Amino acid sequence: MPKIKTNKGAAKRFKRTATGKFTYDPAGASHILTKKAPKRKRNLRKDEVASKADAKRLKRLLPYS
Secondary structure, three states: OOOOOOHHHHHHHEEEOOOOOOOEOOOOOOOOOOOOOOOHHHOOOEEEEEOOHHHHHHHOOOOOO
């Protein structure tokens, strides 16, 4: 049986944790930061966990991660 190709776009954006969940950097932290509240910017530094529904899709896109 042939190997499955990893989706490179997803591989650059998502990482799998030790428990099998997927984490990602939330959008909106790169520019136009002057109008955003300090609390909002602080929260954007943290990684977010992908939802269960998205995790199912990500398992197909990232078979060997």
